[in-house]
Amino acid sequence: MTTVLILLALFALLLVGVPVAFTLTGLGFGLLFFGGFSPLMVPQGLLSAADSFVLIAVPLFLLMSNVLLKGGVGRDLFAAVQAWVGHWPGGLAIATILSCGIFAAISGSSVATAATIGTVAIPEMTSRGYPRRFVLGLLAAGGTLGILIPPSIPMIVYGVITEESIIALFLAGVGPGLLLMVLFIAWSVLYASFAADYQPSPRATWDERRRTAIRAFPTVLLAAFVIAGIYMGIFTPTEAAAIGFLGSLIVVGPVLRTLDWPKFRDAVAEAMTTTVAILLIVAGAKVFGKAITLYRIPQDISLFLSEHISTAGMFVLVVALVLLVMGLFLESLSMILIMVPVLSGALMALGIDPIWFGVFFVIMIECALITPPVGLNLYVIQAVGKASMGEVATGVLPFLVIMLASAAIIFWWPAVALYIPFRL
Amino acid sequence: MLRVIDAVSRTVGTVAGWAYFATALMLGYEVVMRYVFIAPTIWAEELARMLLVWATFGGAAILLHRRQHITITLLTDHLSPRVRQVQEVFVLLFIVALAAVIVYDGTGIAYDSFHRGRTTGSMLDLPAWWSQASLPVCFALLGLQALVEALRVAVGGAENLPRGSVEH
């Protein structure tokens, strides 16, 4: 009963338009106040959440991807990939997915990935006669690779609240990320071979291929260096972000010479905006989390789950359904912040690997990002593609099915996720 | 007066951005020191954490001014101007009240640490209140900014509000 009231209050505040961060903090305070608990937990929770070395990776990865973005790296990447594979059947779609994947390796955010690649890929694809809905859906879904392929801001947040290794999480995202890319590509090729009304791109000349590859090369090298550095243990995720950012300054500064002072200043200002928006939600969720813990809600849900659900498969299925429904309405970060502490007790009891669960959760968040009415990637692609919500939302459907299928695949073969961090 | 608050929030926000930038430099230096010279610093991690706390809370006010906090606009986008005005004022006053609570209780914990001479007990062993003071200071700014915005909307209506970007 209390749980239902709290959920109602949560949704009411969110729908009235109170920013997510202040909804969570305010509701947390209200619960503490009415439950007779110390209000000191509010400032203590806010500080505790923000005073985190691991979370420093958030602004740093954002700085990195913003600087590269302002340096026009998205366009360069897409041009290079297109020059190599654009003339294949469905080649432009393949180029788009590959570009999303590569940009995902330098960006920790889905929205940034969708926006960056979408800006160049949507006009190109539609002008070649690809159906609009397919294009919009492809970009909205392809953008979600940004949080599955490392670096990933949701994985950082998941690692912080579960005290699991961020490095292991990052590495566990690589396999499923590649799997998803393969599935997207397979679907695109299939789709293209049946859709008659698009014109294949002309084969690029070798000179053009070489020229575009040389421009994209430094960025790809940087992404590879950051992932390899994490993999080999040279630096922690936070330090990887710092090195990645400094590396990106070199790429767009002395190497490509595409970053000037005003662009740099904008990149810093935008990284600040996004960081503050994200971390205030993390901090607010900490206060809210403490409050519901004192009301013993997570404990009761855990108990309920472990009494009624005896197998890991059933648990995962139930969680997937719940997250799918929550994901329709809730903003993605709050999903992790609210649900993971609630579920982690049952996780342990059922012997589910927490790193695996992190990857699974991220895939479910990817679904949330492309389901209406609340789905940030839909909004972004709507804005970038000057489309209606309906167009994007229907276009994304086949990709949503593919994403759910990939969640099922990693359930049956956990090694897709866990082989790289733990066996390689 | 209202413009002064805007200007303070804007300046704090700009400084917050450069604080994140400084963090990158510090941690880059730390990696080089550790891997090349086997001499990890004792200050990089802790100062970086303190900058994160200050910058994050410090940026809250300017984000509010620009309506850039992550908000569910599903319903509010479809309100009539009159209802929208009431809704905006309600939200802003909610934030004013919340900020007041945080300033009050945050002052309590920062003062407690200051009074006891509590330190962080980490390698650098800084006074604990150095980062705790961010709460009363930054949320006071947020509260003032919210009050300013509430006044503006109450007087001028909700027609010409900035639209938050979706760059998250």
Add this chain to the structure above:
Amino acid sequence: DTTTLRITLQLPLKSHLGENVSLFKQKVEEISGGDIKVEIYDSAQLYKDNEVPQAVGSGAIEMGVASLTRYVGDVPAVDVFYMPFLLNSEDLVRKAVAQDSPVRGPLDEAILETGARVLWWQAYGGSVLLSKGEPIRTPADLQGKKVRVFGKTLGEWIKAAGGAPTMVSGSEQYIAYQRGTVDVGMTGVSAVDSRRLWEVMDTITVTNNADIEFIVVVNEQFWQGLPEQHRAWINEAALFAEKDVRDRMSSIEAASYKAGRENGMTVYELSDEEVAAWEAAAQPVYDQFLADSGELGAKVLEAARALKN
């Protein structure tokens, strides 16, 4: 009327400290006939270890468990338990942590001034060094190596001995060893078992360079507001829990060593000469401790040294 005690705990309930808090809960609920209720918030659901001193001191929560040295920000003298090789046998530790001991007594009093009363101490065991290939016999083996540490004083010791201290959290420990982010690990020996560290390290050097203790504290103002009888019950259960975990500690450590050996680890014991070499290199740590911790530090250090004779 009933009393509710909420306890915040960093570790999970299944850790030996978590089990010990559960034992306290069971005992106090039993002897009070239900007049005292205990709610345990484990796995840092409410507070991380380092936040416990302020959380309990300010009364935000009634009770909490923190590692003793988390109080270093309030009472620098608690680091006497991290002084290299000072309390490096079970016998010495038992003497130092006894209720009326001249080492523990003054520390409990100093912590009381932060607004938190110490109810009981929980044994966590000695600190060891983990490595790959060779044991860390003497400071010479640390030269140019990056070492995972978990506190300022331990970091200073590694530095004094010639290594490069690196802070790595408990959760990144496994992967930091696996990937070689650090070459040597410092940890309480029970983590070898609970975190399966044998998968990534193959040698334990039994240094016992520090004694890791946890304390269970209660907010003083709350405590003074309790009925006399409730305080007596709580104290009785606390004593019971304290004795239980102290008596079980050596078997817990032995089990961890055994698990390490069974999974292919070499356990290396230091010779007396090697301990002497370590001690010689540790002097700067003692000097720094005395400089930081004032009169109280000097007093408890002297008391701890006297236990050796």
